[in-house]
Amino acid sequence: MSKVLIACLWCLGAAYGAMAHATSVVFLNPGMSTETFWVSYTQFMQAAAKDLGLDLRVRYAERDANNTLAQAREVLQGSQRPDYLVLVNEQYVAPQILRMAEGSGVKLLVVNSALTPDQVQLLGARNGIHLIGSLVADDEEAGYLMLSDLLHQYGPVAPGQSLDLLAFSGFKTTPVAQLRERGMRRALAEHPEVRLRQLVFGEWSRERAFEQAMQLFKRYPQTALVWSANDQMALGAMQALQASGRLPGKDTLFSAVNSSPEILQARLDGRLSSLVAGHFTVGGWAMVLINDDAKGVDIGAYGGRDRQLALFQLIDVGQVRRLLGPTPSVNFRALSAQGKPASYLYPFSLQLLLR
Template identity: 60%
Template sequence: MRRFFHITLLLFAAVLPCGARAESVLFLNPGSTHESFWVSYSQFMQAAARDLGIDLQILYSQRQPELAVAQARVALQGANRPDYLMFVNEQYVAPPILRLAQDSGVKLFMVNAALTPDQQALVGERPDHIGSLVPNDDEGGYLMMKELIRLHAPRNAAGPIEVLAFSGLKVTPSAQLREQGMQRALAEHPQIRLRQLVYSGWTQERAYEQAKQLFARYPEVSLVWSANDEMAFGAMRAYAETGKVPGKDALFSAVNTSPAALQALLDGRLSALIGGHFTLGGWALVEVHDYHQGVELNRYGGRDRQIPLLQLIDKKQARQLLAMGASPHSRLNFRTLSAKGRPESYRYPFTLQTLMH
């Protein structure tokens, strides 16, 4: 592992710009190159960077927080620093990255998961922290559970309705918030019984192994809530191996708009799908570009904001997103979203609808 870190950091140092370039951004992607969500997230950012004229580099930390911090160290303490470092507070990597950034001259922007309230209290205000954008994870978890319950209602099940839940990592704010939303929905429906919630690390294989045991333990489960698409697919595979049919004998949900998830919704294997937050990094680059141009972000909705990106995806939208393929940004000019020169009443139109119209 140490040798892997060393080689990765040497390669990273080799591709850092050799001279100062205007508006250079390094994004530390917490996922892996095998995760469809984080790959599509990066692709959307790359499209935004091309439109905006930003020199963007992306490094994947392969779900290893130690590697993310090591990558940040090279970027923040090396000779050729980016103008901006964008990162996710995945597995709580923000505090060590903030310490490394002290007096580096690099501006910081957090996406998807910002500082927790406790971390914010410890860190305080930082002039190098220029902003953050996070999605409505709590609402996403809530909407997904409510949709499963709504769809189950016509079945008129006798007795309590049993649920299993598959979450990501305990130390990931987005997972915690999605769980929180799910629990809020369950509290509104006392006839729904959560049998067990497990942490599958966002991976299909882990969810599959857990689900094999859980479906044997709880054969009456009829609702399955998953905090991402990979875990949903693992659970669905295990359920199908019991001889039952996902989408018929039990209703499954997922987060993310990967092609596989969109197709599963159209096929009826997934009953509820939440998505839209793969766009967040691209929207964040619009704000970073505006900041670089002298725009005061606080005048246009706030420097640190939560935006309602997570929404229920219906079949019409699923077909539209599938038709867009790997280039959902093709009809979008990111420069037109800038707040530069706009009246203070302007608000960035960062929604899935902006992309799809």
């Protein structure tokens, strides 16, 4: 056998060995594989995994909690278990998945929707579950920021006058939706001049919100403000307002969460008055934590194992233009706590993409 061939085989073997020993991660994505938010979330996560050398697989549940549970069972009870499983407590599925993981040897990280206090209490101490922590954005603050900014955009209200508000929340059984609604109600309590006429559950769907808004705008023709817990419901409600002959951004002011190209464009052209975004980055930051944990870094020593990050921020027109432009690259490896001083805190922020 020639020396060249031996060298080639050695290189192939080394490459295979590196791949075989790459830390493996499965993400149970609760969203639709065609859903803008969850697709962009996954893309950012994949960029992080690639930069960090992680072997990431993503399974979409297509908004069906039963799919999530079936996928979890397959991952945790199959013959080729990953090193890590990343999950979302969408529709409160996390405790069932944690029970499945007991004794599996798979480490777990919860993102976006953490366990509720009641769930933590019910689970109790289970030594066979390797939960390395949770990583969530402050969804209550997102709901609060949206309505507060919407009122700022509207301007002062004359004494004795009131404003009619409609609100579109997500699934009733989603912690994220509940937290955003709680934030909206906190802002509402600070502004007695605003009357919440009705809150409906648009289930994150543009089509459902459109149908609901068509009826609501007839029922409440004086609606001045529309608060939406995501971008798709805001777009559906805008479409319904336009169908009634009125103009979003002029006759009625809208707010939304997320950073899909369509909602960014709506913010740019004035149809959307208030936009909050930033939490699509959570999956990418989760990859940094997993990579550090896999290398033996005590991630809890650098800000705790259960993290609520102030990722949400109001997006102005200049930031919209940056987000609509080429996606900036992030050096995820540089964010690692490995070799950093004890005072180091992971600098997870949307600002890393807006520089």
